[in-house]
Amino acid sequence: MNEDSLQDIGNQSDEPQKGLISKLRADVEKIRIKMVDSVEDAPGPIKSIVLAISNLLTWIFWKPVIWALFSVLLAVITSAVIMELAGYNSYVAFSALIIGALRQFDRVLFFATPLIFTGLSVAFVFKSGLFNIGAEGQLYMGSMAAAILGYLIPLPYGIHPLVCLATGAIAGALWGWLPGLLRAYRGAHEVVTTMMLSYTAILFTQWLAAGPLKELGEFQWNAQTTRILETAELPTIWGNYLHAGFLIAIVCVFVVAFILDRTVMGYEMRAVGLNEAAAETAGINPKKNMAMSLAIGGGLAGLAGASEVQGTLHRFYNQWSPGLGFDGITVAVLGNNNPFGCLLAAIFFGFLRAGGNAMHQQAHVPIEMVGVMQGLVVLFVAAPRVIQWMADQSLDYGKWFSVEKARPIQPIAFALSMVIALYGAYFSFSLLGEAQLGLMFIGISAVTSVLGIVAFFLLFARNSRGIIISLIMSICWFALAVIGMGAGVDIGFMILVGLIQSVLAVFSLLLVKGVGKSKGGDA
Amino acid sequence: MSFSNKGMIAAVLIVIIAVGAVGAYIVIYNPFAPPPEEFVENPYDVAIVFATGGLGDKSFNDGCKQGADDAVGDFGINYTYVEPTAIAEYEGFIRSYAEHTDYDEPYDLIISIGFDQADAVMAVAEDYPNQYMAIVDMFIDPGTYPNVTSLLFNEHEGSALVGAMSGLMTQTDKVGFVGGMDIPLINKFAAGYVFGANYTNEGINYTIAYTNDWVDTNVGQTLADGMYAAGTDVIFAAAGRSGLGVIDSAKANNDSHAYHTWAIGVDSPQMYLGCADPENPVAPTLVMTSMLKRVDVAVYSVIEQVHEGTYTGGLMFFSLSNGGIDYEINEDLLVIAPAIISEVNDLKAAIIAGTVVVPDDIYWT
Amino acid sequence: MKSNLKRFLRKNVIMPVVLLVVITILMKVTYDAVNDAERFYDLTGWLLQATLQSATPLILAALGGMYSEKSGIVNIGLEGMMLMGAFTAVAATYFFYDPWIGVLAAVLAGGLLGIVHAIITVKMKGNHIVSGTGIILFAGGFTTLMLEVIWNRKGMSEQVTALPNVNIPFLRDIPIIGVAFDNLSPIVYFTFVLVIVSWYVLYRTPFGLRLRAAGEDPSTLDAAGISVEKYRFIGVVISGLLAGLSGAYISISFGLPAFGKQMTGGRGFIALAALIFGNWSPFGVLGAGLFFGFLDTLQFFVGFVPAWAWVQGYSQFIQMLPFVLVVLALAGIRKSVPPKAIAVPYEKEVKA
Incomplete structure (x- = not known):
C-alpha cells in the first residue's frame, strides 16, 4: 500500500531548489528567523503567538496551500474555457457565482456542514494509510439510525439531539469498522469493501424506508420514515439554512486535529499510515489501528448523516444524499488531508454549491457546471507533479x-x-x-x-x-x-x-x- | 510528518476571523444588495420550487412549467423558479421566497412540486400565514394551514380508464403494470389499472412489477421484455424515465410475437413515443393511449385563482370530472375501434357520476 | 492422489451440479408460472437474453478494468468513462445519423478519459483513487452540461438512431435459444469475442506478458529494459476504450437510444465488483458479469411467478447480492489475488 503521494508535499520540503524561488524562500526564511529571534525575551503569550505566525512563513506550510490554490485556479480556467465553448459568458457566470454565494453566506456554510464531516472522515482514515471511499454508506446508516431514534424514543430537549447524534455516529462507525476489520485481519482491500458496503447500505436503508419503517398514513406516498420529534431537531442558528450541525462540525475539526496530533492513538495511526512494517517493528499494532481508524472515519460520516437529518431533513428520505460521501473525497483531497484544510476545502465547495444557483439564474449556466469544476479541481490536485x-x-x-x-x-x-x-x-x-x-x-x-x-x-x-x-x-x-x-x-x-x-x-x-x-x- | 500544527491552527484562525469579518460586514452593510430605494417592486408574481428530479422529467416538473407558461400568456404574470438538487435545500428556498428579501413586495404565490416538499411547506406556511402557497401531489391539512392549497390528482380514475381500454384490447387476456417503486403513490395507479381491466374483462390476468429505479430506461426495457415474453400484451408504465424503456420494448418485441405488444404512457401525452421515429411521429404507434395527469391544468388554475382574487386555499382535487385527469386519444397515430372508445367513455361517465368508485390502493391480496 | 481428486471434484463437478440444480428449479418454477409450452420457451429465453443484455456492459467495463489493474493501475473511474462513452455515442449519432460512428466516438471518448487517467497516474504518479474520483465527477457534470447545451433539454436527450440488432436467421426458430441469442446487439456478440481475445492477448502474447509484469513485478520488467510506464499507459487507455464501448452499448444499443442524466446508474462500480469477483481474469470476469447480470434479471423474474411475488418486497436484497458477495469473497471465502504491484507508482531507479 502506497498512497502517500498526497503526503509528499509535507515530506519533500527539503529538496534542493534552484533559481528565483529558492532565493525568495531563503529571504522569507531569513525574515522568519529574525522574527523568532526578536521575541526571544518576550513574555509567554506574545512569544507563542509570534512563533505561531512565524510558522506561517515556512515552506512546509505554504507548499500545500499554493498547490491547492493553483489547482483551483487551473480548474477555474479550464471550466471557463468549457463554458465559453458551450456558449456561455464565463465572466458573468463567475461573478454571479461569487456574488450569489457571498450574499447568502449562511447557505455556503450550510452546504459545507456535511462536507466537513465527510471530508474529515476520508482524511482521518487516510492518515492511517487507508482510503475510505464508502463514506456515503456510513452516512446513510448514520442518518437512518438518527432518524429512527429521533421519532421512536421521546427524550427531553437537549439530551435528545445528542443521543441521536451519538447513535448516528455509532451506526456509521460500525459500518466503517466492518471493512476495517476485514482489511486488518483478512487483507480485504478497503477501497473495494467500503465501496461495496456503501451500495449495500443505500439499498438496505431504502428497504427499511420503503418497508418496515415506512411512515403510515392516508396521504403518505413516499419511501420515508416518520418525522422526528421536535425535541430531536437541531436548531437553526443563522439565516434560513444554517443549523447547529455546523458548530458540531467545527468542534469535530478540532477534535480530529487533537486526536491526530496530540494523542498516542493518533500518533500510532499516522505511524501505521506512513510505514506499516516499521510501525509494527516499533511495537504498534497496525491491525487494531486500521480497524479503529476506519471506525472513527465511519463515525464522522455517520455524524454527517445524523446532523443533516436532525438539522434540515427531519426524517429519512429514500436516497436523500446527493453524493455527500463521495464529495468528502474531494474535500479531503483538496484539504491535503489536514483537518483544517478540510474545513477550508468544505467551505470552498459549499461556496461553489451556494453560488451555483445564482450562476444558473443569472448566467443560465446549468448547475452541473459546479460538478465539472469539482471534478477538475480533484483531477488537478490528484497530480501534484x-x-x-x-x-x-x-x-x-x-x-x-x-x-x-x-x-x-x-x-x-x-x-x-x-x-x-x-x-x-x-x-x-x-x-x-x-x-x-x-x-x-x-x-x-x-x-x-x-x-x-x-x-x-x-x-x-x-x-x-x-x-x-x-x-x-x-x-x-x-x-x-x-x-x-x-x-x-x-x-x-x-x-x-x-x-x-x-x-x-x-x-x-x-x-x-x-x-x-x-x-x-x-x- | 513535521507538520507544524500551531502554524496550521493560527492560519485557520486567521482565515476564520477574516472570513467572519467579511461575512459580518456583508451581513450588516450588505454591499452587494441593490442601493436602497423607496420601494423595490417584485418583478415576479409566482415562485416555483421544483422537485429534485429537475426539469426534463416529462412529468410533474415539466407539467408545472407548462401550466405556468400558459398562465404567463393568459394573465400577463411573471414567474421565477429554482431547481433544488437535494431535499435538504427545499425549506431554505421556500423560506427565501416567503421572506422576499430582495424586494419589498411579496410573491403572490409560491408553488412547491412533489410530495417530499411537504415538511418544508408546512414549516414555512406556519411562519408566514399570509403567504399563499400551493403544493402539487401532496395533502396538507387545510385546517392547520389555511394558506396552503394542496393540488391532488385522482390518478386511479385515469388509470381505471386506460385499464378498461387494455382489458378490451388485449388478445392474450394478460395485462401488466410496471411501477417505479412499491410505494402507495404508484400503487394508486396500479389499483386503478387492475380495477379498470377487470371492469371490462372480468377475471383478466395481470402482472405487477416494479423497476426500483426512476431513471434507467434499460431496466424498464428488461422488465417489459420479460412481461411480453410471459404472454402479457399490454403494459402500463408508471415509472418515470425508466418507464420509457417499456415503450421501447414494445417496439422491439412487436415483430417477434404472435400478438401485438402494446404500451400505455403516463402523465403526459406519450402516444407519439410509440412511433418508429418519435421526432417525426406518423402512424402507427404502439402506445395505445396515455393516462394524462394534467399538472399544467392544476398549476394554471391555482394561478388563475390568485390572479382573480378568488384564492381560498384548501384541497383541490383534479379528476375526470374537471379535466385534470384524462386519457389520450390521438386519431392521427392510432384509430381505436369506436366500440372500445364508447365503452371506456361509459366507464368515464359512470366514474364522474359516482356510480362506479375506483379503489385507490391495492385492494386484492 | 486423493486430494487431487477432491480438487478435481471441487473445481469441475460441484459448480456445474449446483448450476444444474438451480437451473432445473428455475425451469420448473417458470413452467408452473406460465403453464404453456410456448410461453415457457419465451420466458426462459428472455431470462437468458436479459442476462446477456445486462451482463454485457458489466463484462465490457470489467474487462477494461482488468487491463488497467493487470498493469498495476487502479481504475475506479470506469463509471465516468462509461458515462462519457454513453453521452458521446448519442451525440455523435445525433450529428451524423450513423450509430456506428457513435460507437466509434464513444470508444474514443472513453479512451480520452483513459489518457487523462494515465497521464495523472502513470506520468505524474498521482493517486489512482483520487484521479478516478475526479474523472467520475467530471464526467457526471460534463455530460449533463453538454446535454443541455446540445439539445437544450434537461434530463434526457432526443432519441437517435439505435444500433441495429443482429438477426441470425437459422437461430430464430429454435425454441429458447432463438429468443435468447437472436436479435441481440452486435456488441453483445463482440463482448464474447473480446473475452477470448483478451485471454489470448494476456496469456499468450509478449504484450500480455509485459502488461502483467508491469503490474506484478515492475522492477524486473524495467531491468529487462522495457518501459513500465509505456505498458501501464497502454493498459489504462485500453480500459478507457472498453469502458467507452460499454457506455455506447448502454445508451444507443440497449433500451431507449437516448442519453439520460447519470444513465449508467452505478454499473461502473458493479463492473469493478465483477472484476474482483472474477479474480482479475478474462473468463472469471465473464462468469462474474453473467452472474451479476443474472441476479439483475432475477429480481424482475420473481415478479412473474405468482408464488414468488412476495419476494418483490425484498428486491433490494437481490440488488445487494453482487456487493455483498464481493465483500464475502474478499473476506476469504474465495481467494482473490490482485496483481501484486497494484496501486504502487513505479519510480525508475536512478542510475548512479
Whole structure:
C-alpha cells in the first residue's frame, strides 16, 4: 500500500531548489528567523503567538496551500474555457457565482456542514494509510439510525439531539469498522469493501424506508420514515439554512486535529499510515489501528448523516444524499488531508454549491457546471507533479530568454507559436458544432484541437517536435478551409490562422536547425 | 510528518476571523444588495420550487412549467423558479421566497412540486400565514394551514380508464403494470389499472412489477421484455424515465410475437413515443393511449385563482370530472375501434357520476 | 492422489451440479408460472437474453478494468468513462445519423478519459483513487452540461438512431435459444469475442506478458529494459476504450437510444465488483458479469411467478447480492489475488 503521494508535499520540503524561488524562500526564511529571534525575551503569550505566525512563513506550510490554490485556479480556467465553448459568458457566470454565494453566506456554510464531516472522515482514515471511499454508506446508516431514534424514543430537549447524534455516529462507525476489520485481519482491500458496503447500505436503508419503517398514513406516498420529534431537531442558528450541525462540525475539526496530533492513538495511526512494517517493528499494532481508524472515519460520516437529518431533513428520505460521501473525497483531497484544510476545502465547495444557483439564474449556466469544476479541481490536485512540472518549465522558459539575451528571437518565436497553437485548439474545438459539414470536417477539427494542445505543451517544454506538430496543424487548417469552402463557414479566417502558423513554424524550424537539436526537456 | 500544527491552527484562525469579518460586514452593510430605494417592486408574481428530479422529467416538473407558461400568456404574470438538487435545500428556498428579501413586495404565490416538499411547506406556511402557497401531489391539512392549497390528482380514475381500454384490447387476456417503486403513490395507479381491466374483462390476468429505479430506461426495457415474453400484451408504465424503456420494448418485441405488444404512457401525452421515429411521429404507434395527469391544468388554475382574487386555499382535487385527469386519444397515430372508445367513455361517465368508485390502493391480496 | 481428486471434484463437478440444480428449479418454477409450452420457451429465453443484455456492459467495463489493474493501475473511474462513452455515442449519432460512428466516438471518448487517467497516474504518479474520483465527477457534470447545451433539454436527450440488432436467421426458430441469442446487439456478440481475445492477448502474447509484469513485478520488467510506464499507459487507455464501448452499448444499443442524466446508474462500480469477483481474469470476469447480470434479471423474474411475488418486497436484497458477495469473497471465502504491484507508482531507479 502506497498512497502517500498526497503526503509528499509535507515530506519533500527539503529538496534542493534552484533559481528565483529558492532565493525568495531563503529571504522569507531569513525574515522568519529574525522574527523568532526578536521575541526571544518576550513574555509567554506574545512569544507563542509570534512563533505561531512565524510558522506561517515556512515552506512546509505554504507548499500545500499554493498547490491547492493553483489547482483551483487551473480548474477555474479550464471550466471557463468549457463554458465559453458551450456558449456561455464565463465572466458573468463567475461573478454571479461569487456574488450569489457571498450574499447568502449562511447557505455556503450550510452546504459545507456535511462536507466537513465527510471530508474529515476520508482524511482521518487516510492518515492511517487507508482510503475510505464508502463514506456515503456510513452516512446513510448514520442518518437512518438518527432518524429512527429521533421519532421512536421521546427524550427531553437537549439530551435528545445528542443521543441521536451519538447513535448516528455509532451506526456509521460500525459500518466503517466492518471493512476495517476485514482489511486488518483478512487483507480485504478497503477501497473495494467500503465501496461495496456503501451500495449495500443505500439499498438496505431504502428497504427499511420503503418497508418496515415506512411512515403510515392516508396521504403518505413516499419511501420515508416518520418525522422526528421536535425535541430531536437541531436548531437553526443563522439565516434560513444554517443549523447547529455546523458548530458540531467545527468542534469535530478540532477534535480530529487533537486526536491526530496530540494523542498516542493518533500518533500510532499516522505511524501505521506512513510505514506499516516499521510501525509494527516499533511495537504498534497496525491491525487494531486500521480497524479503529476506519471506525472513527465511519463515525464522522455517520455524524454527517445524523446532523443533516436532525438539522434540515427531519426524517429519512429514500436516497436523500446527493453524493455527500463521495464529495468528502474531494474535500479531503483538496484539504491535503489536514483537518483544517478540510474545513477550508468544505467551505470552498459549499461556496461553489451556494453560488451555483445564482450562476444558473443569472448566467443560465446549468448547475452541473459546479460538478465539472469539482471534478477538475480533484483531477488537478490528484497530480501534484503537473503543477511542479509547469512551474519548472516556466522557470526554464524564463531562463531561456535571459540566456539568449542577445538573440531572444527563438524563445519569442516559440512563444508566438504557443499562443497560436492554443488559440487554434480553441478555435477548432468550437468548430465541432458545425456538424452539418460532415464527418471529415469534424474529424479534422477534432484532430486539430488535440494537436494544438499537444503542440502547446511540447513548445512549452522547448521541444522541437512541437514545431513539427504545429506545421501539421497548419496543414489541417488548409484542409479544413478546402472542405468548408462554399459551406458558409468563414474560411478566410482559417486560412489566415493556417498561414500565420505555418510561417511561424517554418521560421522556428530554421532557427532550431541553426542551434541544433532541441534543448532537452521531455514532455 | 513535521507538520507544524500551531502554524496550521493560527492560519485557520486567521482565515476564520477574516472570513467572519467579511461575512459580518456583508451581513450588516450588505454591499452587494441593490442601493436602497423607496420601494423595490417584485418583478415576479409566482415562485416555483421544483422537485429534485429537475426539469426534463416529462412529468410533474415539466407539467408545472407548462401550466405556468400558459398562465404567463393568459394573465400577463411573471414567474421565477429554482431547481433544488437535494431535499435538504427545499425549506431554505421556500423560506427565501416567503421572506422576499430582495424586494419589498411579496410573491403572490409560491408553488412547491412533489410530495417530499411537504415538511418544508408546512414549516414555512406556519411562519408566514399570509403567504399563499400551493403544493402539487401532496395533502396538507387545510385546517392547520389555511394558506396552503394542496393540488391532488385522482390518478386511479385515469388509470381505471386506460385499464378498461387494455382489458378490451388485449388478445392474450394478460395485462401488466410496471411501477417505479412499491410505494402507495404508484400503487394508486396500479389499483386503478387492475380495477379498470377487470371492469371490462372480468377475471383478466395481470402482472405487477416494479423497476426500483426512476431513471434507467434499460431496466424498464428488461422488465417489459420479460412481461411480453410471459404472454402479457399490454403494459402500463408508471415509472418515470425508466418507464420509457417499456415503450421501447414494445417496439422491439412487436415483430417477434404472435400478438401485438402494446404500451400505455403516463402523465403526459406519450402516444407519439410509440412511433418508429418519435421526432417525426406518423402512424402507427404502439402506445395505445396515455393516462394524462394534467399538472399544467392544476398549476394554471391555482394561478388563475390568485390572479382573480378568488384564492381560498384548501384541497383541490383534479379528476375526470374537471379535466385534470384524462386519457389520450390521438386519431392521427392510432384509430381505436369506436366500440372500445364508447365503452371506456361509459366507464368515464359512470366514474364522474359516482356510480362506479375506483379503489385507490391495492385492494386484492 | 486423493486430494487431487477432491480438487478435481471441487473445481469441475460441484459448480456445474449446483448450476444444474438451480437451473432445473428455475425451469420448473417458470413452467408452473406460465403453464404453456410456448410461453415457457419465451420466458426462459428472455431470462437468458436479459442476462446477456445486462451482463454485457458489466463484462465490457470489467474487462477494461482488468487491463488497467493487470498493469498495476487502479481504475475506479470506469463509471465516468462509461458515462462519457454513453453521452458521446448519442451525440455523435445525433450529428451524423450513423450509430456506428457513435460507437466509434464513444470508444474514443472513453479512451480520452483513459489518457487523462494515465497521464495523472502513470506520468505524474498521482493517486489512482483520487484521479478516478475526479474523472467520475467530471464526467457526471460534463455530460449533463453538454446535454443541455446540445439539445437544450434537461434530463434526457432526443432519441437517435439505435444500433441495429443482429438477426441470425437459422437461430430464430429454435425454441429458447432463438429468443435468447437472436436479435441481440452486435456488441453483445463482440463482448464474447473480446473475452477470448483478451485471454489470448494476456496469456499468450509478449504484450500480455509485459502488461502483467508491469503490474506484478515492475522492477524486473524495467531491468529487462522495457518501459513500465509505456505498458501501464497502454493498459489504462485500453480500459478507457472498453469502458467507452460499454457506455455506447448502454445508451444507443440497449433500451431507449437516448442519453439520460447519470444513465449508467452505478454499473461502473458493479463492473469493478465483477472484476474482483472474477479474480482479475478474462473468463472469471465473464462468469462474474453473467452472474451479476443474472441476479439483475432475477429480481424482475420473481415478479412473474405468482408464488414468488412476495419476494418483490425484498428486491433490494437481490440488488445487494453482487456487493455483498464481493465483500464475502474478499473476506476469504474465495481467494482473490490482485496483481501484486497494484496501486504502487513505479519510480525508475536512478542510475548512479
